[in-house]
Amino acid sequence: MKEKAPRHRSTVQRRIILEELQRTRDHPTADELFQRVRERLPNISLGTVYRNLDVLVRTHLARRIDGVGGQCRFDGDLRRHYHIRCVCCGRVDDLTWMDTGVFDAAGVKAPGYEVIGFRLEFEGICPRCKRDADGTETPPTAH
């Protein structure tokens, strides 16, 4: 019943995409990553980046951070940590200092569900947006 999983091959594109994702700490969107990878592989296409991010997430080499307004971000850091997102600009920073076992999904019992994890994200206003703020802009989460 279960269709057999394809054995993924090691391609230049995949390796460099992962490298770039791991090199940075700023949780790029697919397009941002595409721009960076493109500097090393000028012919790579955005579709390839999406396909590979997909593979990387499925093989647990990267994590997807679901975003506001339909844009995802990706994280190459597999260590347990939390995120804080700026509601103004959408930027996502790490909260590694909280690297504790505050929450344990195993302890959660949702009736009927098989719980497999949880997602915790703080929301705030990042330093740059605080500086720029004139109170006029409407934050993305509020849309």
Added chain:
Amino acid sequence: MKEKAPRHRSTVQRRIILEELQRTRDHPTADELFQRVRERLPNISLGTVYRNLDVLVRTHLARRIDGVGGQCRFDGDLRRHYHIRCVCCGRVDDLTWMDTGVFDAAGVKAPGYEVIGFRLEFEGICPRCKRDADGTETPPTAH
């Protein structure tokens, strides 16, 4: 500097959209809500639903639940509660029994940030998906 906020008017569409959102407990997408509202207001347009959901979220009469893959869900229940999302079908259920102060955003100090809240969401497999599962499908979060 701050542009003055428009004073919102009470329209039939807005009232019914909010009513339908509050009537249900299943966190509909904009389109799902549109279908339900349409039964009462056959001429309403999807754009109006989006515009009103926007207003309702901004005026804190509804909450937006950011979704996987760019589709948002909305919640008309303003009481403090958590969510559990099925990674197979995307369905979101409430976790009201956890209605405790487990987390307090005020206690979180993210360097440089002004913390305004947090988002906690459990992930799991809902009863229906567990029953249907043949292990073949790839969950949405894994994409």
Added chain:
DNA sequence: ATATATGCAAAGCTTTTGCCCTTTC
């Protein structure tokens, strides 16, 4: 050899926006 991956472009979906008319205050 053959399954897997890439590039390119087109298609798909959700959400936003412009325009002009209608409704609310």
Added chain:
DNA sequence: GAAAGGGCAAAAGCTTTGCATATAT
């Protein structure tokens, strides 16, 4: 009667997909 809102359709933005070619094993 101004200002806010609605309907409709087009546009926008992100992501996925089809197809022919190239590459990894």
